Amino acid sequence: MKALFSKKSLIVFGVYLLVAGLFPFFGSDYFLSVGIIMGLHAIVTIGLSLVMGYAGQISLGQAAFWGIGAYTTGILTTKWGMSPWFALLIAALIPAIAAFLMARAIAGLQGYYLAMATLAMGFIVQIVFGEWESVTGGMGGLVGIPALPLFDDLGVDFYYLVWGMVTLVLLFSLGIIHSRIGRAFRAIHKSEIAATSIGINVANYKLLAFVLSGLFAGISGGLYANYMGIIDPQPFGLHESIKFLTMVVVGGAASVWGALLGTILIGSIGEVMLILSEHFPMLKGDMDTIVYGAILVLCIIFMPEGLVPRLQKIMAKRQEEPLPAERKLGA
């Protein structure tokens, strides 16, 4: 029986644990909150990379699932008085169910049409958050969402809770990728006709990818509501969806590590811009959207496969062996 993980992936994982684990010791409270938000984003983007990089689908409305998770926690705790832990569980499930229903409805769509349908879904969900006042609190949002018991100081403890969740989601996704399920995702990405011929139900696997991404987004959204204590419709729209998409594409869609790295990279750029904007007022406001858009365009032109796959390719080139000598057929 072989080892569970290869040596190389153990090293990568070790570095990840070290960086994520030691981060809180090197920064102020402000950086801690940046780390928490990055972790929450990473949970969403890892799920999105399963949909985009592996199953080859697209979602321009991922922030909607994130928002459904946040609102589920918000409504259940503030209006129904439910325990925050139990609410978090339901906050993971409801977006997964929403993703299931959406994916069922648009199962036959491909390419531009799928992109447009997910885009529209994102708008609809955000409008519902804003207009369904009796339940969602409308544009004013929900206030007084309780923190999670045991993690209610919202500092270092919560940071570790979030990154513990990132680690779980990461390991779960890696497990899936290196299994028959992950290969089925990649197979339908390359050739639906070939996938069908070897017994893969294409529609079901697309559905599964969306459901997993909805589940992850829901977990993250629920935690976000617990962390913020107050939510309104504003962060759950197109702006955020495009940001998630940019993170995944820049890091490398066909790699969960890429999604993580892309999230940290884009998140850091956002922070740098925030700091710069104190000195350069022109960088205030929606300037970050323009920068993310520009990064997305440049990335698609010059590095369409994304950062991590590009690095892997360069590493592989360096130690590439010549093809093994061909043996005789059937020998």
Place this chain on the structure above:
Amino acid sequence: MKLVEVQELSRSFGGVQAVKNVSFHVNEGEIVALIGPNGAGKSTVLNMVSGVIPPSSGEIAYRGQSLKKVAGDRYAGLGITRTFQNLQTFDDMTVLENVMTGLHSCTKSGVFSCGLKLPFARKEEEEMKKQAMQWLKLVGISHLALLKAERLSYGQLRLMEIARAMCSGPGFLLLDEPAAGLNHTETAQMTNTFRKFKEMGTSLLLVEHDMDMIMNLADRIIVLDQGAKIAEGTPQEIQEDARVIAAYLGQEEDSA
């Protein structure tokens, strides 16, 4: 014993009738070749029998079961697999992973046992690796197992695709021009590999233009011309059939 029975199969695309009332059968342990000039409807027949496109009318039965209401992704589980004329391989996966996808229909680890790496899923994964490796050995490219498929030559990709289709142990394998793009030696080697498949109990239906391969390999040949079956028989009979020579072999020999 009839493994596959095709009755009165027709298919039209818009106004063009690509296949007209074609009937034939494949016996267990038999290699049947489907030949005919370009546009005769061979690939269309193959696509219908493998569940890629539905027939306009007609019946296809496998082991006595009608395939009319069977979804395309369930064919592999029943024991019907295929390869494609224009390779349909997964070039971002390793060669081994490509072949492992072929075991999808006979494995069952679910999303949670895979995600959590439960012992059952890990054991199944190891089994898949072993089995896929055996098939790579059988077709002769096991030394390439860990390379990305994109680095393989055309002939090697064909072999990989065949291993992918065979590793689930199908009863019926459909091959769409397996020798296209191969040189003489490679074709001869592939012919031997197909004989091995037959010995293992898999029946083959192949569409092919390479007459050497067909005459060497096929137990029976079905000739299509303009969507209709014009002849059926042993290689010997087909070579002597006047209609076939008129429709096909004469022209083909000139150009080949």
